[in-house]
Amino acid sequence: MDIREYCRPKSIEEAYELLCSEGAAIIGGGAFLNLGDRQLSKAVDIGDLDLSFIKEDESRVEIGAASTLRDIELNDITRQAFEGVLSKTAASIMGVQLRNVATLGGTIYGKYGFSDMITTLLALNAQVELYKAGAMSLESYLNREHEKDIILKVSIEKEVTKVFYEGVRKTGTDFSMLNAAAAMVDGEFRLCIGSRPGRAKLAKGAMNFLNGIDSAKGSAGIAAILASEELTFGTDARASDTYRKELCKTLVRHCVTEVLE
Ligand SMILES: Cc1cc2nc3c(=O)[nH]c(=O)nc-3n(C[C@H](O)[C@H](O)[C@H](O)COP(=O)(O)OP(=O)(O)OC[C@H]3O[C@@H](n4cnc5c(N)ncnc54)[C@H](O)[C@@H]3O)c2cc1C
Missing domain, CATH: 3.30.390.50 (CO dehydrogenase flavoprotein, C-terminal domain)
Structure with missing residues (x-):
């Protein structure tokens, strides 16, 4: 990966504006991006956008796009909700070093065929929220053409028995x-x-x-x-x-x- 300009925006609006310029891309953990030889005019780091969270209320669990696989593995909410399946799925992926950096947003955006997390989230009927396109089911998101947008969070209704x-x-x-x-x-x-x-x-x-x-x-x-x-x-x-x-x-x-x- 070759980066011309590294940007760390302070708001989602600013991040989206930067992303819209030609050759720009969001950086999550950078684990997958770093494997390729992509030339990025702007690398838009979402680290300051408060997208690293895991929370729940009575009806759903929400996971911010910048949460890492390790966060999902270790967080009390994801260890307990849905019989701990999100934590177990995350824990099965590679080693701790990768899980410490790879993010949920990067996992969803990549739509990787080998993804373990996508399989579990699809079975749980997870919803994805994007900055521009809004909320949709993960299934619809996977079937869409790739468009420049920012994944904000994934939410799962507590209807799972x-x-x-x-x-x-x-x-x-x-x-x-x-x-x-x-x-x-x-x-x-x-x-x-x-x-x-x-x-x-x-x-x-x-x-x-x-x-x-x-x-x-x-x-x-x-x-x-x-x-x-x-x-x-x-x-x-x-x-x-x-x-x-x-x-x-x-x-x-x-x-x-x-x-x-
Ligand atoms: C060596 C290796 C082995 C792996 N093995 C497995 C495995 O066995 N099972 C498994 O499930 N996964 C595996 N993964 C994938 C890993 O779980 C992540 O899916 C992957 O690293 C992407 O996450 P990232 O945060 O590193 O994304 P990045 O590399 O930062 O980004 C990946 C893509 O997503 C975009 N992106 C990132 N965040 C956002 C966002 N919030 N909004 C919009 N676009 C975004 C980037 O622009 C880029 O195009 C592996 C990854 C690596 C590098």
């Missing part, structure tokens, strides 16, 4: 070969598979099936087959498409069983 996340890695610090999360949100089953290696997606056919059943008996196995048939899987250095498809059945069975129990 059960949730479970699982990822499979060759080594503890590698990307997941596949990850999955399931949740019961406001009485509706949600099931998400990521690191396919494409971006995390809801398995809507399997979700429809699970939302229509009268008895949990045998349903995890059927949902596993439906999810593995409706989603596409790719081959990369970590796993083949065939392996991922089989792994999908196993992860979905685990997640669905945990949530239906």
Whole structure:
């Protein structure tokens, strides 16, 4: 990464104005940006914008975009709300040094296929709030074209009664070969598979099936087959498409069983 001008604005308005100039980008933790050879005319550091917070009220949990994965792992709110799944998902990512710098905003903006956090947040039906575009579901955000904007925060309604996340890695610090999360949100089953290696997606056919059943008996196995048939899987250095498809059945069975129990 090559930076011409480093800026540390004091307001969101100023940050957005700087971001709108050609070749400018927001810097979160800089962990991913630093891996590439991007030339930035302006690096807009959001460190002074009060976006590093984790808070809750009766109805929701809110996480500021500048919160790091380590904050999410260790904060009392994220360790307790939603059965601690946000903390557990964050803790599964790489090592402490990376988690100390990588931010939630950078994770969401990147829409990375390998993301573990996106899989869990999608299952929880998280909302993303942007400075210009406003609030929208994470699912809608992932399906939009990239536009210059600033992610302010992510919020999750406390309508979640059960949730479970699982990822499979060759080594503890590698990307997941596949990850999955399931949740019961406001009485509706949600099931998400990521690191396919494409971006995390809801398995809507399997979700429809699970939302229509009268008895949990045998349903995890059927949902596993439906999810593995409706989603596409790719081959990369970590796993083949065939392996991922089989792994999908196993992860979905685990997640669905945990949530239906
Ligand atoms: C070596 C390595 C391994 C990793 N392994 C995993 C893994 O196994 N699982 C996993 O889930 N993740 C993994 N990650 C990703 C990590 O969790 C973060 O998603 C990533 O580092 C981006 O966060 P950041 O704060 O560093 O973003 P940056 O590098 O600062 O920015 C990334 C992008 O997001 C933009 N951006 C940042 N913040 C905002 C904002 N608030 N609003 C708008 N745009 C913004 C930047 O302009 C840039 O385009 C890995 C990252 C690295 C570097």
